[in-house]
Amino acid sequence: MNNLWKNIKKFPLFLIAVFIGFFLTTIQPFFKLLKNNKNKVLIPIIMTIIFVIIYNILRLMLEIK
Incomplete structure (x- = not known):
């Protein structure tokens, strides 16, 4: 049960990392076009x-x- 709560505590950080990764991979082609x-x-x-x-x-x- 202790392992479950450790994983639940890590979930918000994982969610933030996923959103940042999504936006960076989405916006990256625009920076290439700006060259x-x-x-x-x-x-x-x-x-x-x-x-x-x-x-x-x-x-x-x-x-x-």
Whole structure:
């Protein structure tokens, strides 16, 4: 039973490490794209459009005015 509680105490750290790893592997291709000068302008525009679309979808789903 003692081993169970040790594992339960380690779970939040594991969960944080998984989230950090997920975001780092997701964002890494964007940093590679930023090395090209053409993409330095294109990437922020695309990310802004995606953010605006997600914001509007959530606003409409949650009926926030």
